[in-house]
Amino acid sequence: MxxxxxxxxxxxxxxxxxxxxxxxxxxxxxxxxxxxxxxxxxxxxxxxxxxxxxxxxxxxxxxxxxxxxxxxxxxxxxxxxxxxxxxxxxxxxxxxxxxxxxxxxxxxxxxxxxxxxxxxxxxxxxxxxxxxxxxxxxxxxxxxxxxxxxxxxxxxxxxxxxxxxxxxxxxxxxxxxxxxxxxxxxxxxxxxxxxxxxxxxxxxxxxxxxxxxxxxxxxxxxxxxxxxxxxxxxxxxxxxxxxxxxxxxxxxxxxxxxxxxxxxxxxxxxxxxxxxxxxxxxxxxxxxxxxxxxxxxxxxxxxxxxxxxxxxxxxxxxxxxxxxxxxxxxxxxxxxxxxxxxxxxxxxxxxxxxxxxxxxxxxxxxxxxxxxxxxxxxxxxxxxxxxxxLGLTSTEKPGVLIVGSSPWAVQLGEALKAAEIPSLIADRNWFRLRAARQSDIRVYHGEILSEAAEHTVDMNRYGLLLAASDNDAYNALVCTDFAPEFGRGNVVQIGRHTDGENERDLPVTLGGRSIGKGKTYGEIESAVRDGWSFRVTALSEEYTLKTYMEDRPEADVWAIVRKSGSLEIVRGKEEFRAQAGDSIIALVPQKARKEEPPEAGEGQGG
Known part of the structure; x- marks a missing residue:
């Protein structure tokens, strides 16, 4: 030859x-x-x-x-x-x-x-x-x-x-x-x-x-x-x-x-x-x-x-x-x-x-x-x-890997901590990770797609990945890269910006599905400035999911912590179910937080 x-x-x-x-x-x-x-x-x-x-x-x-x-x-x-x-x-x-x-x-x-x-x-x-x-x-x-x-x-x-x-x-x-x-x-x-x-x-x-x-x-x-x-x-x-x-x-x-x-x-x-x-x-x-x-x-x-x-x-x-x-x-x-x-x-x-x-x-x-x-x-x-x-299989709950640090990502990490779900926030900017470090949330400073991250970050501690940077293309790349490792159903990203028929829009086949109602980075950032925050709400026989949604029609539900302790992400606008003993993690407006009934058994992660 x-x-x-x-x-x-x-x-x-x-x-x-x-x-x-x-x-x-x-x-x-x-x-x-x-x-x-x-x-x-x-x-x-x-x-x-x-x-x-x-x-x-x-x-x-x-x-x-x-x-x-x-x-x-x-x-x-x-x-x-x-x-x-x-x-x-x-x-x-x-x-x-x-x-x-x-x-x-x-x-x-x-x-x-x-x-x-x-x-x-x-x-x-x-x-x-x-x-x-x-x-x-x-x-x-x-x-x-x-x-x-x-x-x-x-x-x-x-x-x-x-x-x-x-x-x-x-x-x-x-x-x-x-x-x-x-x-x-x-x-x-x-x-x-x-x-x-x-x-x-x-x-x-x-x-x-x-x-x-x-x-x-x-x-x-x-x-x-x-x-x-x-x-x-x-x-x-x-x-x-x-x-x-x-x-x-x-x-x-x-x-x-x-x-x-x-x-x-x-x-x-x-x-x-x-x-x-x-x-x-x-x-x-x-x-x-x-x-x-x-x-x-x-x-x-x-x-x-x-x-x-x-x-x-x-x-x-x-x-x-x-x-x-x-x-x-x-x-x-x-x-x-x-x-x-x-x-x-x-x-x-x-x-x-x-x-x-x-x-x-x-x-x-x-x-x-x-x-x-x-x-x-x-x-x-x-x-x-x-x-x-030998009894050496990890008993720690699978956590959430959040790629991209921001004030609202830190709030989400605090909400996860309140729900006893471990999380790690990764970002290439050391300054952006300051708030996460001050909140005692695990952080990784560096490129999460690099070989160095593969060697340093213990990925088997995390079962879900959320790409939450302000760059849609990067979020899609992260989700595409980690999908075979985490499973395609376990990688999500925040909503993408779209200009309708703009030829520069990313193909929907790349990346992960949107989390919650699909709010973009700018929409989430604006909502947090207006007083919205991530909250963890426990459901009971008296305070059901139906009651929760009636009290908070604007709530953007991102995840459900099951009674067993496992975490399920709400992807896109798909329907979800929750019952007594489960907890809801959602982005809710300030008004809804003020009107919450004391019997809801709710704790804030921020």
């Missing part, structure tokens, strides 16, 4: 697999593995070695360099300090223990040499956040173990890659030098060159961004160019030091407190999705059928040793004395699926080890694929029943 159609096929398979996995709500790695194996070993549509020749390995190396840089960008030390003792123990003690135990498993169960086992052990520290986070949503795990697993995956992503790079640097130094002393000098030189280059690259970027020397539209291209420049220059000066350099540069930028961090995050979210997809398809397609079919019982022993011994032992030892319950330690020790980064780095380093004369380096990629497949299946199917068995 010619290069252009081949690139199109690889891109289509990679991005298509990511999209299909998103639609089906399954880990993307499963779909990419399936697509790559079908395109390569099964049907022979993609043969990377034959198609790209000598360029194949450099292409994979550059892609892995960008992936490692992205991993470094997630390692924010200030966030690590605020994550709690258990997460810090999992990183500081758990990562080295996992490296040691995984190395022993690869050596004695997998039958690898010490060199290959050490590199693979470092790689297996990583538990992919792209796999963990969907599993946590699926299981509705209790907040503490869910937070622990999520933060371990985020922080250990770059730590594992860094460990693998260091292990490979040591092996390269030993094999490239005649004596142990020369190997030590080579290793020290490699780490020094990588550290200086990574720090210098990060410093130059940070200074350029801070001083306005790079225009906004050029920041992402300049960032990408700097990653390539640091990798290529460092690697040409001292072979194999480029990967370590770009990882250090990512860590530096993550902790540089840049005002342009949003642009950097956008870069890593968009570019790395493309690169990860492409690299994974290429590596899966490049798998040797003979190597896969030639895997012996040792591959099964290796998986068993990692899943049932190495991971549980490392987690249990590192979490001793943290105050976690036995059940929380069990679920944390069991859930540890590996992701795309593990396979990508294993595929690259396996080839490099072969080039150094370590023959079993070729087994790293197949073993990584086998382990990823096994852990995704095992942990994906077991997390729900195990969390229920």
């Amino acid at each position: 010619e290069s252009a159609p081949l690139f199109a096929l690889i891109g289509g398979l990679g991005i298509g697999s990511q999209w299909l996995a998103w639609r089906l709500q399954i880990p993307a790695i499963v779909m990419m593995l399936f697509a790559g194996v079908l395109a390569g070993p099964v049907f022979g549509l993609v043969d990377p070695e034959a198609a790209f020749g000598d360029l194949f390995r450099p292409m994979v190396s550059i892609a892995v360099a960008v992936i490692l840089f992205e991993g470094g960008l997630t390692l924010n030390f200030s966030q690590l300090r605020t994550t709690g003792l258990a997460v810090r123990r999992l990183v500081i003690f758990g990562a080295p223990l996992a490296w040691a135990f995984s190395t022993l498993a690869a050596r004695y169960a997998g039958g690898l040499s010490w060199e290959s086992a050490t590199v693979l052990g470092g790689i297996l520290i990583v538990t992919g956040p792209t796999v963990i986070i969907p599993l946590l949503r699926q299981a509705r795990l209790a907040p503490r173990p869910a937070s622990l697993l999520r933060w371990e995956a985020i922080v250990n992503d770059p730590v594992g890659a860094l460990a693998a790079v260091l292990a490979f640097e040591v092996i390269t130094a030993v094999y490239g030098a005649g004596t142990l002393g020369e190997a030590a000098k080579h290793l020290a030189l490699g780490i020094s060159v990588a550290a200086v280059a990574g720090y210098a690259g990060g410093w130059v970027l940070a200074q350029g961004f801070r001083r306005g020397m790079v225009p906004e539209y050029m920041k992402v291209p300049v960032l990408f160019g700097m990653v390539l420049a640091v990798y290529a220059s460092t690697d040409s000066l001292l072979h194999e030091s480029g990967l370590l350099a770009v990882t250090i540069m990512g860590v530096y930028l993550a902790n540089a407190h840049l005002p342009s961090l949003d642009e950097i995050r956008r870069f890593k979210e968009h570019v790395t999705v493309i690169l990860v997809s492409g690299v994974f398809i290429l590596l899966a397609a490049n798998l040797d059928v003979a190597m896969i079919t030639g895997l012996t019982y040792k591959a099964a022993l290796f998986v068993i040793a990692i899943v049932f011994v190495a991971r549980p032992l490392a987690v249990w030892l590192s979490l001793s004395g943290t105050g976690l319950s036995r059940e929380e330690k069990v679920i944390t020790a069991w859930i540890g699926p590996r992701g795309v980064v593990a396979v990508a780095v294993a595929g690259l380093f396996g080839t490099r080890l072969e080039q150094l004369g370590i023959a079993d380096g070729a087994q790293l990629a197949p073993l990584a694929f086998v382990l990823v497949t096994a852990t995704v299946i095992l942990h994906g199917f077991s997390i729900v029943p195990l969390s229920r068995l």
